Amino acid sequence: MKLYLDPGHGGTDSGATGNGLLEKNINLDIALRIRRLLLENYNKVEVLMSRTTDRTKSLSARTNEANNWGADYYLSIHCNAFNGSASGYEDYIHSSLPNSSDTANYQDIMHEEIMRVNRLSDRGQKKANFHVLRETTMSALLTENGFIDNRQDAALISDPSWRQDVAQGHVNGLARAFQLERKSEDPSGTLYKVIAGSFQSRDNAEERVAYLQSQGIDSFITTVTISGQLWYRVQAGAFSNRENAERRLDEVRDAGISDAFIVTDSNEDQEPSPGDTGYAILGETYLSPELMNQYVKTINPQAIEIASYYLTYGERYGIRGDVAFAQAMHETDFLRFTGVVQPEQNNFCGLGATGPNNPGASFQTAKEGVLAHIQHLYAYASTDSLPNSDPLVDPRYDLVTRGSATTWTALNGKWAVPGDNYGQMILNLYERMLDSSLEQLEGVMQEIKN
CATH class of the missing domain: 1.10.530.10 (Lysozyme)
Structure with missing residues (x-):
């Protein structure tokens, strides 16, 4: 499947603004996360992005590029704005298309999967005569991921973990719509975690997370006790495939984090800790x-x-x-x-x-x-x-x-x-x-x- 992934706006065109946020930056961040999730987890997927940095690009340049490349699907990522009073998620296909079309069927799937994870109110599936929907020769969808000028929506939009969830929702929709084949997992059940630093001070760990975010790398803090000492680890991904983990490790090191490393962790027959991905359903409750x-x-x-x-x-x-x-x-x-x-x-x-x-x-x-x-x-x-x-x-x-x-x-x-x-x-x-x-x-x- 060849996906043309279009983060809306960019460069001199900031898109919507509100609550200290610029739409062009949010669109790019979500799109980069979508690309990473697709390439790391699915076979036979190609992704071409209209932009991977903050640069100006015309609408016609985007659609011409997608058409000339022969994309199977055009996905345009946006956020909304309306005087701070509106909120929620909506998506669009071209107004000329019947509800029985392939594009409409793809919209049904994408809408359902994105709404599962985005914690936004549902403004519905819509149609419009937008350029990127009209001038593309393949099925196309434009998603509006919340209202950037709405205080409650903006609180979510500004959260990197929310943007990761939204990216995952888009990927889940694409995987289901196009029946994408997941990459095979390690048969041993081993989980490879990329650790981008380990600190005795939580403040230092938070600084590392903020720096990685500025470099476009999503991460979060986990804790581990070693010889009775609590450490704050910055985890920049967990993978069932060693190759994917090593690729992420290279990204982290290229960002200037020389103390990054990989730890292996089996999902079974071990004592789970709060930060372990995949740990057992049976076990103690940690939070009050x-x-x-x-x-x-x-x-x-x-x-x-x-x-x-x-x-x-x-x-x-x-x-x-x-x-x-x-x-x-x-x-x-x-x-x-x-x-x-x-x-x-x-x-x-x-x-x-x-x-x-x-x-x-x-x-x-x-x-x-x-x-x-x-x-x-x-x-x-x-x-x-x-x-x-x-x-x-x-x-x-x-x-x-x-x-x-x-x-x-x-x-x-x-x-x-x-x-x-x-x-x-x-x-x-x-x-x-x-x-x-x-x-x-x-x-x-x-x-x-x-």
């Missing part, structure tokens, strides 16, 4: 309900407080209650319920929901809904009998192949279909929640010291 609820309310101040149920039932069933809570936030858009499941269903994990005509299971109380969620995870993660302490309230418990997914990433393609990166998205959200909680604790400790 107070910290979990507090994090969610930074995004949705009206969120109900259900974290205590995840701690209680997580401990009872031996499930990582804090990661299950992160899964619930992913499924419910931080308890805003912007999908087909409604708040009164108390269905926090999308049990049985398949579309607008089937919003899934309903439960009498929030507590019962959380119990059903934990029981469904238990069905995947364990072959043991259910504890006798609670009735079975999960209506789909017996439909699960017991023990078929012992790690969060093993839920890919099971809990969410096709969901190639479903587990990774849950863990990315959990990492953000963990980092936020660590910052809160550090702030409390500093107040105590003062």
Whole structure:
């Protein structure tokens, strides 16, 4: 598949502006992330970008280049603006196309996959006579990823981890629409993590993350205890393929980070730590309900407080209650319920929901809904009998192949279909929640010291 990837605007054309952000920069950042995810994870994919730096390029130059190259798909990345009053995500195909066209079918898929991860309100699938949609000879889609002049949207847009999620949503849509073939994983199950520095000071680790971001390299902080000493590691990617990890290592070193290295880590038969990608569903809960609820309310101040149920039932069933809570936030858009499941269903994990005509299971109380969620995870993660302490309230418990997914990433393609990166998205959200909680604790400790 040949993808022409077009970050809108650039150079003298800044695009929309607002809240200290320039659209041209956001578009480029998301597009670069899309290209990286595609090339690192899929076979037989070629990507040509209209620009990879901040430069001016006319619309006709972009479409002519895509047409002459013989692209299979044209994807234009944008953000929106409207007096600060509008918000949400929308996408466009050309106004002349019928809903039965291939382009419209691709739009259906792309819209669904992007909306799964972007935590924005849904403004719908639209049609317009935009140049890049009209003058291209292949199917084309233009995505508007939030309103840069809206305060709430801009808070998301300015977050690198959100832009990574949005890029992943675009990639998930492309993979599904064009039936892309994933690169084979290491048969040993080894995970190769690129560590771009290891520090005893969190401030130093945060400086490293900020520097890497300025170089276009996404990273985050994990913790590891060595000989009783806590270290803050800056992780710039985790890969099941050694070649991809080495490629990222070269990028990090080219950015001037000479102390970068690769660590290997098996997903099974090891003690998981909070920062490990793919770690087990069974295990201890690290975060308190107070910290979990507090994090969610930074995004949705009206969120109900259900974290205590995840701690209680997580401990009872031996499930990582804090990661299950992160899964619930992913499924419910931080308890805003912007999908087909409604708040009164108390269905926090999308049990049985398949579309607008089937919003899934309903439960009498929030507590019962959380119990059903934990029981469904238990069905995947364990072959043991259910504890006798609670009735079975999960209506789909017996439909699960017991023990078929012992790690969060093993839920890919099971809990969410096709969901190639479903587990990774849950863990990315959990990492953000963990980092936020660590910052809160550090702030409390500093107040105590003062």
